[in-house]
Amino acid sequence: MEMAGTKSRLTWAVNLAVGFLVLLWIIPTFGLLISSFRDRDAISTSGWWTALSASEQNVIVRADVPDNAVQEGQVWVVSGNVFDSGAGDVTAFGITSRAPEAFAPGEVAVHANGHEITVGANGDYRIAYAEQPSGSRGQRLFVRAESPPSFTLDNYREVLFAEGMGKALLNTLTVTIPATIIPILVAAFAAYALAWMEMPGRALLIAGIVGLLVVPLQVAFIPLLKLHNNIGIGKGYIGIWLAHTGFGLPLAVFLLRNYMAGLPGEIIESARVDGASDFAIFRKIILPLSFPALASFAIFQFLWVWNDLLVAKVFLGTGEDQVVMTGRIVDLLGSRGGDWEILAASAFVSIAVPIAVFFSLQRYLVRGLLAGSVKGG
Amino acid sequence: MKHVMYASAAALALTAGMAHAEGELKFAPGEGAFSWDSFEALKSMDLSGEKVSILGPWLGPDKELIESVVHYFEDATGADVEYSGSDSFEQQIVIDSEAGSPPNIAIFPQPGLAADLASKGLLAPLPAETADWVRDNYAAGQSWVDLGTYAGADGTEALYGFFYKVDVKSLVWYVPENFEDAGYEVPQTMEELKALTEQIAADGEVPWCIGLGSGGATGWPATDWVEDMMLRINTPEDYDAWTRNELPFDDPKVVAAIEEFGAFARNDAYVSGGAGAVATTDFRDSPQGLFASPPQCYMHRQASFIPTFFPEGTEVGVDADFFYFPAYAEKDLGKPVLGAGTVWGITSDSKGAQAFMEFLKSPIAHEIWMAQKGFLTPHKGVNTEVYTDPTVAKMNDILLNADTFRFDGSDLMPGAIGTGVFWTGMVDYAGGKDAGEVAASIQSTWDSIK
Numbered sequence A: 001m002e003m004a005g006t007k008s009r010l011t012w013a014v015n016l017a018v019g020f021l022v023l024l025w026i027i028p029t030f031g032l033l034i035s036s037f038r039d040r041d042a043i044s045t046s047g048w049w050t051a052l053s054a055s056e057q058n059v060i061v062r063a064d065v066p067d068n069a070v071q072e073g074q075v076w077v078v079s080g081n082v083f084d085s086g087a088g089d090v091t092a093f094g095i096t097s098r099a100p101e102a103f104a105p106g107e108v109a110v111h112a113n114g115h116e117i118t119v120g121a122n123g124d125y126r127i128a129y130a131e132q133p134s135g136s137r138g139q140r141l142f143v144r145a146e147s148p149p150s151f152t153l154d155n156y157r158e159v160l161f162a163e164g165m166g167k168a169l170l171n172t173l174t175v176t177i178p179a180t181i182i183p184i185l186v187a188a189f190a191a192y193a194l195a196w197m198e199m200p201g202r203a204l205l206i207a208g209i210v211g212l213l214v215v216p217l218q219v220a221f222i223p224l225l226k227l228h229n230n231i232g233i234g235k236g237y238i239g240i241w242l243a244h245t246g247f248g249l250p251l252a253v254f255l256l257r258n259y260m261a262g263l264p265g266e267i268i269e270s271a272r273v274d275g276a277s278d279f280a281i282f283r284k285i286i287l288p289l290s291f292p293a294l295a296s297f298a299i300f301q302f303l304w305v306w307n308d309l310l311v312a313k314v315f316l317g318t319g320e321d322q323v324v325m326t327g328r329i330v331d332l333l334g335s336r337g338g339d340w341e342i343l344a345a346s347a348f349v350s351i352a353v354p355i356a357v358f359f360s361l362q363r364y365l366v367r368g369l370l371a372g373s374v375k376g377g
Numbered sequence B: 001m002k003h004v005m006y007a008s009a010a011a012l013a014l015t016a017g018m019a020h021a022e023g024e025l026k027f028a029p030g031e032g033a034f035s036w037d038s039f040e041a042l043k044s045m046d047l048s049g050e051k052v053s054i055l056g057p058w059l060g061p062d063k064e065l066i067e068s069v070v071h072y073f074e075d076a077t078g079a080d081v082e083y084s085g086s087d088s089f090e091q092q093i094v095i096d097s098e099a100g101s102p103p104n105i106a107i108f109p110q111p112g113l114a115a116d117l118a119s120k121g122l123l124a125p126l127p128a129e130t131a132d133w134v135r136d137n138y139a140a141g142q143s144w145v146d147l148g149t150y151a152g153a154d155g156t157e158a159l160y161g162f163f164y165k166v167d168v169k170s171l172v173w174y175v176p177e178n179f180e181d182a183g184y185e186v187p188q189t190m191e192e193l194k195a196l197t198e199q200i201a202a203d204g205e206v207p208w209c210i211g212l213g214s215g216g217a218t219g220w221p222a223t224d225w226v227e228d229m230m231l232r233i234n235t236p237e238d239y240d241a242w243t244r245n246e247l248p249f250d251d252p253k254v255v256a257a258i259e260e261f262g263a264f265a266r267n268d269a270y271v272s273g274g275a276g277a278v279a280t281t282d283f284r285d286s287p288q289g290l291f292a293s294p295p296q297c298y299m300h301r302q303a304s305f306i307p308t309f310f311p312e313g314t315e316v317g318v319d320a321d322f323f324y325f326p327a328y329a330e331k332d333l334g335k336p337v338l339g340a341g342t343v344w345g346i347t348s349d350s351k352g353a354q355a356f357m358e359f360l361k362s363p364i365a366h367e368i369w370m371a372q373k374g375f376l377t378p379h380k381g382v383n384t385e386v387y388t389d390p391t392v393a394k395m396n397d398i399l400l401n402a403d404t405f406r407f408d409g410s411d412l413m414p415g416a417i418g419t420g421v422f423w424t425g426m427v428d429y430a431g432g433k434d435a436g437e438v439a440a441s442i443q444s445t446w447d448s449i450k
Helices: A002-035 A040-045 A154-160 A165-196 A202-212 A217-230 A237-261 A265-273 A278-289 A291-307 A310-315 A325-332 A340-370 B002-024 B036-042 B061-077 B089-099 B111-119 B129-137 B141-148 B176-182 B190-202 B220-233 B236-243 B252-265 B286-291 B351-361 B363-370 B390-400 B415-430 B435-449
Strands: A055-062 A070-072 A075-081 A089-094 A108-110 A116-119 A124-129 A140-147 B051-056 B080-085 B105-108 B149-151 B157-159 B162-168 B171-174 B299-301 B321-324 B336-346 B404-407
Touching: A002 A340, A040 A340, A040 B286, A116 A140, A154 A325, A154 A340, A165 A202, A165 A237, A165 A278, A165 A291, A165 A325, A202 A237, A217 A237, A217 A310, A217 B089, A237 A291, A237 A310, A265 A278, A278 A291, A291 A340, A310 A325, A310 B089, A325 A340, B002 B061, B036 B061, B036 B363, B051 B089, B051 B351, B061 B080, B061 B351, B061 B363, B089 B105, B089 B111, B105 B111, B105 B351, B111 B141, B111 B149, B111 B336, B111 B415, B129 B141, B129 B157, B129 B162, B129 B351, B141 B149, B141 B162, B141 B336, B141 B404, B162 B351, B162 B363, B162 B390, B171 B176, B171 B286, B220 B236, B220 B252, B220 B299, B220 B336, B220 B404, B220 B415, B236 B252, B236 B404, B252 B415, B252 B435, B286 B299, B321 B390, B336 B351, B336 B390, B351 B363, B415 B435
Parallel strands: B051 B080, B051 B105, B336 B404
Antiparallel strands: A055 A140, A070 A075, A075 A124, A089 A140, A108 A116, A116 A124, B105 B336, B149 B157, B162 B336, B171 B299, B171 B321
């Protein structure tokens, strides 16, 4: 009994800790999601956590221009409503920046120039001039108002319907699919050879490949592009497929070799005894058994290539037919990269395809990752 | 009957073709105050089938602007020009030219980078007569020639860079109506500016919004402050010597300039959010305080591009305006102006690239952008009547009234300083480190790369 009690308390502690960590991880994503529905001014003036509830805010509204004043008896009047939507709740107003909350709604404020200004609780304002006013610059009204949470779909509209975005999506697929399949093909063969074919120096070769995992890919950009230019590939899709293949191979070979080395040797030996060639063993036994490892590497490689901007900038040309989605999104951010709202929205747009891939392949992911770490029988 | 049909088909094709051409060109040739004769002159070059690729740092709306200029070149010569922008231009141009697949023309935001590439032999020198042309046709022509002249791979100096599009940095942005409400006047001298700063603080308000945050480039807005201050307390010769390190970074003259910046930025009462917020506020967000209700600050010193980051709907000239960051009346250094500009260089020589550089000299290449927005030029041959935006014309006046024009010093220093320790040093300084110490550590880095 006591043992069980301890266990359940421990389980509770683990569950709570996991729950806490998940929450911690989700908060930034959640904030990004909310930001993606806000406009730029809102993002730069207040935090996303304030966006969910109604808040009192001081805003500056420019009244209609004096040129549009209409005569009402003795006075000339400019009128309108301070709220874009026509509805809202004013709690205070002012007519100078020094005293933005000087008057209660309905009170009459007298401007230094003599005209009388009043703002009602519903946002209706009325500016009365003694003589016909002129000017193309409306009076500033400082209003403290209860504003409901406001969200917009404009950011998504801008990202999704930006010029060339559809083409960029196709370009990204053109890069991603071959750049995922080619390394898997090559790595599967290599992994089989390294796991099950006796040859001199095999251990050294494996060590060399593991060593390549720590080489940062940035150091290879200039020499690789130089090579592409010299052998006539230049900048283009073939170049980027080769580059992604090269950059992905060390991890792929390492992951697949460990998995394949863990497969039961008896099956392979009996197949050999039955006269199967290495190719037949690879195709008929190893490949079907390694599916979880192949799938988990495919997810890794797909996500990495999909999200890549750097390699695409280096190895692809800059024409319309070669700009990938990440590149197009960077374009939207503007020369100085201040457009947060676009970044937030595009994060959720570009995440959609990888998420679909992940969920369709995820059941292989855990199996594939664990495989190789525990010797199976 | 048949003839008539052919004729109308031809007419239709003709008008369709014309409509297409006009759709691309922002301003119809022959109309307005533009120098159309320089556009017509371009037509003597036939570049059909010639491709010109251009790589630059401009994206988004800026990209549309440069493309609107490029269309005129394409229309007149028949060449096919492809502009592409990159947010990591500085890295990309180095990779591309070292690997042997550079664009034809590169647009450098900093002359330092262009000089680097020239010294590796990756830039093609401009034709010999270009230097004379710049000397004759640009205001303060010799200084533009000097800024574009670098040593090549073999050490001989030649003109590699051509300046097109200039920015003025010595500007202070403010909201005129907030000044009116509070009864403040636009200061004409640095003494008045300091007095105004004190007065605003004494009124219980906050005079300045300063933000240095800029991702990996955090600190650069402070380098502009220091450069502006250098020009206001020291001679232009000192400034030039400083950018070449002939005047060491830890010289008392430089330390004094850093402290002049600190007089504004390190005083809790002078900066929105207190001195501690300076280094952490993003420069793109910092002007927002001007437009808050009640205002969080009254002034913001920043270059001519900053209205991009004003709240949506802000009209420059009405809702916000700027004045010249003034000079000390007592120091007799005239009216110095700090600026920057983009340098165009040929990274892969071709007939089309040469022709395009030739096009940049024509007034029309400047006027098309001037007539839209945010374009300043030292070209004396352009018709300034095409400015539609009075604020830009006012900026050009500041440029033309300058007694001294100096290029952004951090762009002239070696990369490790100008885009490295100068930035981080300024962040340290804003965070409370001693000016002398910061200057000494920047100097020691400079010594180590010599």
